[in-house]
Amino acid sequence: MSRNDVLEDARPEKVLEEIRDDFGTLRVTEADAYRFLYFGEQTEQSCTFTVDPAWLEYDYTRAMLLALFWLPQPPRVTLLGLGGGSLANCVLAHFEPGQVTAVELRPAVVDAGRRWLGLSEDPRLSIKIGCAEQYISQAPASCDLLFVDLYMEGGISRLQLQAEFFLRCHKALRPGGVLVINQWQLGASGQPYAGRMLQKLFGDYYLQVPVEEGNILLLVPESGQLFLEKLALRQWADDIESRLGYSLRPYIEALRRASDGPAYS
Known part of the structure; x- marks a missing residue:
């Protein structure tokens, strides 16, 4: 399943962790076999395919x-x-x-x-x-x-x-x-x-x-x-x-x- 498939499914991403530091907020979310790193609420910074963390999605x-x-x-x-x-x-x-x-x-x-x-x-x-x-x-x-x-x-x-x-x-x-x-x-x-x-x-x-x-x-x-x-x-x-x-x-x-x-x- 690709990132586009995850979006098309329109299932909400589960928040795994929210972290606050001196630069703002980080969020880690999960949808199916993908995990996402956000800077703040909207800025998707990274996407990881958990089956293969060396996979490049972008x-x-x-x-x-x-x-x-x-x-x-x-x-x-x-x-x-x-x-x-x-x-x-x-x-x-x-x-x-x-x-x-x-x-x-x-x-x-x-x-x-x-x-x-x-x-x-x-x-x-x-x-x-x-x-x-x-x-x-x-x-x-x-x-x-x-x-x-x-x-x-x-x-x-x-x-x-x-x-x-x-x-x-x-x-x-x-x-x-x-x-x-x-x-x-x-x-x-x-x-x-x-x-x-x-x-x-x-x-x-x-x-x-x-x-x-x-x-x-x-x-x-x-x-x-x-x-x-x-x-x-x-x-x-x-x-x-x-x-x-x-x-x-x-x-x-x-x-x-x-x-x-x-x-x-």
């Missing part, structure tokens, strides 16, 4: 995996923003990373992940509690893959609108590394929320993947450009489909260079 998290095509093995991976932990679980279960470091502002999010959402106990997973900006400023050339997925109850984090923050994220990459940024789409423009700023920072040397949820994923290389070899990408996706349980081909077909996206009005 299109945008699946699209994030495309960056692994260009990376050396085994990669060192950093996540800014843990959420329910599904992305960390997936990377650990299916991509043989050397290490995964997750930076999370709220200890209560980590506690909820461990108690309710199947957050991995793999010894390769290191969780740092604190500010993403402070952490990344002190971590130059520390990872091969950096996921930036910072959202709060009210929406996108202020950090994801700041040029200096993204420059520090870029400096955190080791040679050959890739920075992956989860941005909202700017209205109906087909461009990411901070797209103009990102183009000024990185030129047209990054790739974009728009997904149905309204997000746009940006894949930014440490240097040079990511060659858009769709034939090789499709073969890579086919090779890993059996272990993931879903295909990454839809996101490969949507993959484009930043310069090929819709023009700003």
Whole structure:
């Protein structure tokens, strides 16, 4: 059963726990085989398939995996923003990373992940509690893959609108590394929320993947450009489909260079 099936059934989600911390309220709910992490009352932050906590339900998290095509093995991976932990679980279960470091502002999010959402106990997973900006400023050339997925109850984090923050994220990459940024789409423009700023920072040397949820994923290389070899990408996706349980081909077909996206009005 997919998340859409759960919604269509219109059965109320059972609240498993409500937590208050210095940043607001967290809620963990359950519907059938799915559990959800909410920031506040309405902001659904994460979805976990309890049968397989490494399963990625959201299109945008699946699209994030495309960056692994260009990376050396085994990669060192950093996540800014843990959420329910599904992305960390997936990377650990299916991509043989050397290490995964997750930076999370709220200890209560980590506690909820461990108690309710199947957050991995793999010894390769290191969780740092604190500010993403402070952490990344002190971590130059520390990872091969950096996921930036910072959202709060009210929406996108202020950090994801700041040029200096993204420059520090870029400096955190080791040679050959890739920075992956989860941005909202700017209205109906087909461009990411901070797209103009990102183009000024990185030129047209990054790739974009728009997904149905309204997000746009940006894949930014440490240097040079990511060659858009769709034939090789499709073969890579086919090779890993059996272990993931879903295909990454839809996101490969949507993959484009930043310069090929819709023009700003």
